[in-house]
Amino acid sequence: DAGVTQSPTHLIKTRGQQVTLRCSPISGHKSVSWYQQVLGQGPQFIFQYYEKEERGRGNFPDRFSARQFPNYSSELNVNALLLGDSALYLCASSFLQGTNTGELFFGEGSRLTVL
Amino acid sequence: TQLLEQSPQFLSIQEGENLTVYCNSSSVFSSLQWYRQEPGEGPVLLVTVVTGGEVKKLKRLTFQFGDARKDSSLHITAAQPGDTGLYLCAGTGGGNKLTFGTGTQLKVEL
Numbered sequence: 006d007a008g009v010t011q012s013p014t015h016l017i018k019t020r021g022q023q024v025t026l027r028c029s030p031i032s033g034h035k036s037v038s039w040y041q042q043v044l045g046q047g048p049q050f051i052f053q054y055y056e057k058e059e060r061g062r063g064n065f066p067d068r069f070s071a072r073q074f075p076n077y078s079s080e081l082n083v084n085a086l087l088l089g090d091s092a093l094y095l096c097a098s099s100f101l102q103g104t105n106t107g108e109l110f111f112g113e114g115s116r117l118t119v120l
Numbered sequence: 121t122q123l124l125e126q127s128p129q130f131l132s133i134q135e136g137e138n139l140t141v142y143c144n145s146s147s148v149f150s151s152l153q154w155y156r157q158e159p160g161e162g163p164v165l166l167v168t169v170v171t172g173g174e175v176k177k178l179k180r181l182t183f184q185f186g187d188a189r190k191d192s193s194l195h196i197t198a199a200q201p202g203d204t205g206l207y208l209c210a211g212t213g214g215g216n217k218l219t220f221g222t223g224t225q226l227k228v229e230l
Binding site: 045061 | 124126160161162163164165168208210217218219220221222223225
């Protein structure tokens, strides 16, 4: 079975541009979460979607938005890119909504560089 | 805001040595997970601990959850080069997000 797939794997943008990152969860998983990982740090929670509805939002500006489609895939959009948005963006899927004991399965991430 | 501090931040040791990584917080977590992340990949779950005082062993890795569920440790016995990676603790406080720690970069050399 395929794991969590993310695209693109690497991309370079300039300040002020917009970017869309895509994620396909493991088959059967209905929850998708997005995390930002700056080099040398732990991932920071951005969003969680479950059954196509936003169920959680981290401390990120409104430039960050996301959505989940009927097939449970998801997109993360970032507008008006800043240099500080350069990071690895990780998508994680799980079967359940909650994370107390459920396992999150992470994709390999999308490496965004903003110049 | 829940924060998880890991120590040490970096650790470089020789093959065969033992090591301990610590994960501390002032907040109580419902459960705590440990992940390992290798370059170019996403984090992979190693273990979940749920009960205060719980100890779990996974081959050469021993994980402990503090009695007050505010801290955790990861002990590796006889480290091997394959253990090299970024070790991340992550807490759940109920709800839908993981709060990740600051990370410990481990390098095991021959």
